Amino acid sequence: MSGYAPSEAARRSGFSLDTLRYYEKIGLLADVERTTGGQRVFTDDDLGWLVLFRCLRDTGMPIAQMRRYAQLARDGEHTTDERHELLCHHAARVEEQMRLLQRQYDHLREKIRFYERLPGTTPGSEPD
Template structure:
C-alpha cells in the first residue's frame, strides 16, 4: 500500500510542509515518486520517518540525521557507526531526563509551597515556620 504526503503527515502528526522540508534536506531519499513526481510513501518509509522524528526529538541536528540515513544506505559496513550514534543519543536523552527530574522536584516543591499558602490564606505561613535568615529564600 502507498500513501500520499498528506496521509503520511496525518499519520505522523506532522505538516506537509515539514515532510517537504525533510525531503529538501535529504532526509527522505528512500521515498519513491510516481511518473508525475508525486511522492509515494510505503509503510517502511513511514517507519523510517518515525525514526527521524525520534532523532529530532532528542535534539539531533538535521546534518547528523542525514549522515545516519547515508550510513543506512551504505549497509552493514556502517553498523558500528549507527550503534555508536544511538549509544550517544541514549546518553543524551538520559541526561535530559535527569535534568527534567530535577526540574520536576523544584516544581513539586513550589506547588507544595503554594498549596500550603493557599490553605493558610497567606504566604506568611512559611515565614512563621522559617528562621529569619531563610525568610526570603523560599518566598515567591
C-alpha cells in the first residue's frame, strides 16, 4: 500500500518520469527512497507532495517558490506561519489571475458574438 515504482508514481501523479527526476534533482522532492540497486521507490507521502506540486504548478506558482515551501516544510513545525503566509499570498495572486482570465474570456465571447451577428455583410477590416 506504499512503495511505488517510478513508472507507477508517474502514472499516479501525472508527471513524466523525467519530471519526477527533475523535481528530485532540484530539491523539490527530497530524499526519495531507493532500492539497494539505486532505483527509486516513491511513498504515499511523496505522492502527496506531488499532488500539492501539481496544484501549485497549475495555479502558476514558479518552481523556486515551491522549492521554498518544500524547504520550509522540511525545516519543521516552526515554519508553519511562513508557509501559511506563502500560500495566502499565492492564493491572492490566483484570485487576481482568475479575475483577469474571466475578464478576457468575456472579451473573447463578445468577439465571438461579433462573428455570430455577421449576416454576411460587414465593412471595415477587423477587430471590432
